[in-house]
Amino acid sequence: MPATAPQGPISDRPRFDCRNAYVKALADLAQEDHRIVGVVNDSVGSSKLDAFKKAFPDRLINVGIAEQDMVGVAAGLANGGRIPFVSAASSFLTARALEQIKADVAYSNRNVKLCGMSPGMAYGELGPTHHSIEDIAWLRAIDNMTIIVPADPVETAAAMRWAAATEGPAFIRVSRMSVPEIYPEDYEFVPGKAITVRDGDDVTIISNGTVLWRALAAAEQLAADGIEARVLSMPTVKPLDVDAVVTAARETAGIVTAEEATVAGGLGGAVAETVVRHHPTRVDILGVPEFAPTGSAGFLLDRYGMSPDGIADKARGLMRRT
Template sequence: MAGSATGAGEASRQGWHDCREAWARTIEGLAEADPNIVVVVNDSVGSSKLGGFQKKFPDRVINVGIAEQTLVGVGAGLANGGKIPFVSGASCFLTARALEQVKADVAYAKANVKLVGQSSGIAYGELGPTHHSIEDFAWLRPLDNLTVITPADPWETAEAVKWAAGYEGPVYLRLSRMPVPNLDIPNRVFRPGHAELVREGTDVAILACGTLVHLAVQAANLLAKEDISARVVNFSSLAPFDRDAVRAAASLGAIVTAEEANIRGGLGGAVAEFTAENMPVPVQRVGFPGFLPTGSIEDLFEAFGLTVTGIAAAARKSLARRAR
């Protein structure tokens, strides 16, 4: 089915947004109000949508060139000098090339650095596994002190950026460039470390993050037609990890996780670890198995089941395992 990978045909995609626009708008607004806010980039002004920021605040864009270790180290230094640095670059390079700087200079040192991973997951599609960032969850999740947030839509992106600016400590914001709709949740409040209930359900819980959340909602709608009541939870905070939300999910007896990431070590890994030790229940993980073959974003989502039908199938499988 054409367009099923991202959950909608072209016609219904009006009102969908690239979350980088919300990021750029929000960081510009914050910078207007606080002269200490600066951005640090690795030749990534364009890919970070920071052209407007650069026009308004040319001195506050620190471009270190194509040098990721220095990118992150400079962020830690700027924080030492009283600035609030948002270090923005493609997730694949920011988190992999500079991982030791993220670990030592930022997380271990508790430096007030905001890492903004752009074009995360498989946003670079056909450019391949060197440019995919699907391992970042696995290598950032064990780092103490580092808050890891994967916003699900433009609203949450803006709220997470605002929150990060006011929070004293290290943060990783994992942004996508894949257009997504705003989730339809009344009276939302962004609370880092807390999973967000998107849709109540009583048979199976789908814990999703980022670009997979709106697909999980559609999967729940599909399952409802089969009289399966699926809860959908937006698990945007991978760290701190909302154990209560996983406990509540496990109490239903069947769990699905869904993420635009390698399932080894990411959200699915975290949920599996927790449930195995505390409340063993079936967990079906939707995500990528490893290095991916050549393909567009849509091709790869479809091929590996990061789809409405793929998530629904995982839910049925989890329920079937519970029944055994």
């Protein structure tokens, strides 16, 4: 990473809500390009779009609690030359409007940017109805959809800039749970490209989103034990950086994936499919294996082994099996 990247132990760094980076980037982009509009489902407050609404009152369309209409309206706006950023809780955006995402956006190749707010288990105390652990798996099954899971506010803003400048459908997860900065301010998002945020030749940890900093903290623990873990950030689950995954499979004892999503069909599934096809190796998938119960997001991540200790233990266990 460049010398301007944040320094010091990852656990000690200040933490930030990526929604703030999202709304600032959206406002900056709207200032530069009159085609950019926001579309929401009565979620102006939870999406932190109040300032955007004030600055661009005629460029924020609130359809009410009608997610299917929201995506259909966005597709229509894109057909008319606008660049809509659809902002809604990921659990409702991807579940309620999946048919519209498939038919109106992906199949029709509309220039719509779907922004899944508060994904994963960010609404922890509201329980399984509000957890959005399946969104990546659902959307991976749909052709023509770029899936982006930023790990910090810098990457969130960079993904927004890329999406605004790139024609075609995209889904961006926008974290509600506070995370430390990982990337330098000059970071440039490149779809389909993994980033080696820590080098190592013993074992590989592949992660993204809110879990990436925990993976880095796990690698710091492993280093104290003499185990050098390679940590790959995989901000795009689709397209996946196949070369980085295959290189890790060849050069290290195995791969641990860790993500705030279901263990079936997400980042872990994409990595496992890749190694089976190109270079079989041991893969352990950390994620959510069930309907997660009520509880804070941090508590739930720890429950499913995605604390720094849990990720480190999984890596040690994988190496013991070699």
